[in-house]
Amino acid sequence: MRVCLLGAIAGLCACASTPVQWPSPDGPPKLPPAHEINPIAAPDAAHSVAIVGATLIDGRGGPPVRDAVVVVRGDRIVAAGARGSTAVPAGAEVVRGAGLSVLPGLIDAHFHLGGDDALPGLMLRRGVTSLRDPGQWIEAYDAARRLGPAPRLFPAGPLLDWPEPAHPESALLVRDAAEARWAVDRLVERGASAVKVYFRLPLGLIEVIAQAAHARGVIATGHLETVDAAAAVRAGLDGIEHITSLGTALVPPREAERYRQSVIADNAARFEGRYQIFSGISLEAPRTAQLLGTLAARGTFVTPTLAVFERRAGGEGATDVQVRGFEAMMKLVGKARRAGVRVVVGSHGTVPGAERGWAYQREMELLVESGLSPMETLVAGTLENARFFHVDGRLGSVEPGKLADLVLVEGDPLADIRAMRRVKRVMLNGRWVERGQGG
Known part of the structure; x- marks a missing residue:
């Protein structure tokens, strides 16, 4: 029998937390937000990106927004909605989204x-x-x-x-x-x-x-x-x-x-x-x-x-x-x-x-x-x-205030889920992931 030793784990630290009582008559415990072990580098805080004309599927389950605008400044989403009610900031990097869907x-x-x-x-x-x-x-x-x-x-x-x-x-x-x-x-x-x-x-x-x-x-x-x-x-x-x-x-x-x-x-x-x-x-x-x-x-x-x-x-x-x-x-x-x-x-x-x-x-x-x-x-x-x-306070949906982790796909995955294979661009923490990067 092989026994693995805890001493082999790298010395990564997590913050201590307040004890939570369980079981609870109120359902699952209310736990603090989780954190990744690999902090993601932030982009220039002043740089803006506007994805214009894509269909927005924001992750919350509501109707998609056709011809939408999603605005990212630095590592955050600052606006997301219909083109007619969502301004594109002056000087923003504009990404044409016609024919695409943008999702978390x-x-x-x-x-x-x-x-x-x-x-x-x-x-x-x-x-x-x-x-x-x-x-x-x-x-x-x-x-x-x-x-x-x-x-x-x-x-x-x-x-x-x-x-x-x-x-x-x-x-x-x-x-x-x-x-x-x-x-x-x-x-x-x-x-x-x-x-x-x-x-x-x-x-x-x-x-x-x-x-x-x-x-x-x-x-x-x-x-x-x-x-x-x-x-x-x-x-x-x-x-x-x-x-x-x-x-x-x-x-x-x-x-x-x-x-x-x-x-x-x-x-x-x-x-x-x-x-x-x-x-x-x-x-x-x-x-x-x-x-x-x-x-x-x-x-x-x-x-x-x-x-x-x-x-x-x-x-x-x-x-x-x-x-x-x-x-x-x-x-x-x-x-x-x-x-x-x-x-x-x-x-x-x-x-x-x-x-x-x-x-x-x-x-x-x-x-x-x-x-x-x-x-x-x-x-x-x-x-x-x-x-x-336990990261839904900062990830998981396309809405103002959340971190800018986004994926752009060609077509409409609501009509055909196989559209999720047609990935065109990926954004991680407000930075575009280059196609040749990451493996």
């Missing part, structure tokens, strides 16, 4: 570096201006940061797991409550803006970790599978990673326990077992409505990462069970959103159905196929993800 920079709730140091920079050029890696040592991003412009990085640090860990190279083992609280403290002190629990942890430690995270002012999220999702949410989790984490809560207890024991005995059993579980779930069963009701009532964020599980009929190596299981995953995501669950977008970094750098766009396409509207999907990837990150 995309936020990726679930990204994995996977040893590809240039991938964050490539994702930036594809419109992802902020990302969270929910399970990697923070210093693993040192090389990515040296390569050039990268998205705002909101890491969780290594995932917290129990022996024998599924991913020992990116795990920190905790075996009791004292170790769990100690681990959370150390991660937050070194820059983590979230803490992620992994599926081998018992429910009692998940509760301890969630309480410790909230006391330090950060969220707790989890990859569950062998832990009942409703129980984990009641224990304090703010987010659930992967739609497959809901599986054991959606099948009869005996079937759930059979799957749980198989994965505890062999980490690899989950790779095929998750499809077997989902191929047999009933979306109309009372337990499904109960789980989705719990998630909605508690404001839990769910990051489906459908693209990493995508298996289609006729696809290379895809079995009938995998195809049926994936279809059920998509149907569950659509049903969850209709039930009021807070669905957000996470790319997983690389996925089987997309070329390098396009995993985020593939996830958006699958969310629309699952039943979310294009507008719901865009909000999920912008303002709703900003809320999940």
